[in-house]
Amino acid sequence: MPRKQIITPSRIVNTAVVGVGRLGRFHAQKHAACPAANLVGVFDADGARAESVAKETGCHAYTDLDKLIADVEAVDVAVPTSLHHQVGLQVLEAKRHLLMEKPIASSSAEARELVNLANKKGLILQVGHIERFNPGVTALRGIDVHPSFVEAHRLAMYNPRGADVSVIHDLMIHDLDVLLHWMGHEIERVDAYGVPLLTKAVDICNAHIRFKGNKVANLTASRISMKKMRKFRMFQEDAYISVDFEKRRAEIYKRVPPGTPKALPIPGADDHDLRVLIKRTRAKKNEDALQREVDAFVAAVANDTPPLVGGMEATVALELADEIARQANESS
Structure with missing residues (x-):
């Protein structure tokens, strides 16, 4: 089976992280550390948590999710699994590239809807199967x-x-x-x-x-x-x-x-x-697997190349x- 490789990003990508609980905070840290990413902002249902992570990572805490999505090119979603489908659709409908934490959705039907929408709009959909x-x-x-x-x-x-x-x-x-x-x-x-x-x-x-x-x-x-x-x-x-x-x-x-x-x-x-x-x-x-995952997503967006772990692969696993x-x- 041919192995996909990470290609050096060709430009800076404006990114956001939605959901900055225990895991999402780590995601925000990795975006802030990624040389090819400009972490614009974070969003969380808990405003105080968003403010804390924003201060830590040097970005803005948004209270309007639609505004945050509009201000960036790529969104990393780390909300609870039950919200993956809802937030994922919101990101893709806005024509923004998406890194979704695993599993891709709560059900295979929801997962296929996300994959189909990303394909229809020509967007990158990477899923956070970090062991890769x-x-x-x-x-x-x-x-x-x-x-x-x-x-x-x-x-x-x-x-x-x-x-x-x-x-x-x-x-x-x-x-x-x-x-x-x-x-x-x-x-x-x-x-x-x-x-x-x-x-x-x-x-x-x-x-x-x-x-x-x-x-x-x-x-x-x-x-x-x-x-x-x-x-x-x-x-x-x-x-x-x-x-x-x-x-x-x-x-x-x-x-x-x-x-x-x-x-x-x-x-x-x-x-x-x-x-x-x-x-x-x-x-x-x-060596940091999560940093590699975020770097790979940003590189895929910057270079318009297939992600290392695509939505369809994640759907089959689901x-x-x-x-x-x-x-x-x-x-x-």
Whole structure:
């Protein structure tokens, strides 16, 4: 699968952030730090919060959302998921480019409406699937990743933030986006199970997904665990690839011919000539996935190029999440 790359922005883009709660505040900080962005203003239903973030980031706090949208070229929306569709339509109808926090919308029908409107008006619609910008993932660009078996675990301690949706739409959707990116969209069967424990929605879920070509993925997501884990393990005929999203690194164990420099034997393997070449990647100290995400959006707007994570990709991930959630709800 060809990899999209970030192209250096050709000009400065006037931007805004709508919704500056805990996550939106970080978005505003990244816009303020982006060399190709001019953060004009922020908006929040809580005026005092907007004033605080505006002061911190050196922009204006707007009390009129329509006025803020009119004053910029691109809008970053970080409101609660239930408002994504409403605010997204408002931005796109005003012919402004849109970066929407994940998930793209509350339902696939709402998501498709946003995608169709963006296409109709010729606008950039990028979705904030931040793991695509994780150094552990970006380190694999240029490497042939074509897994036939995937095992993923995303575990977190309980946090009321995000509890308005199920763990599938809050956490597992990150892994679904990455999974579809690497395994494609030809899904043959989905089996999912889940239970609600601390909220009315599903808090822990396991999904078994079978793809065309006898490719399989097992995903587990929990927001009621005692420790954090975000690992994605992939197996293919010539390699084992592990991505640790938490530690922002990847490990690649690639099968190579005997005699390959720096290759190591595998003790106990049936094939005594089997050798593997091990590559480990580590994130640089200041590598910031959210900054990369914002920079990529601004670059796409400035250069009129496709976003790295487009609206249609996010919609397919949401549709899969919806099916997993449906089955998980029925099993609980």
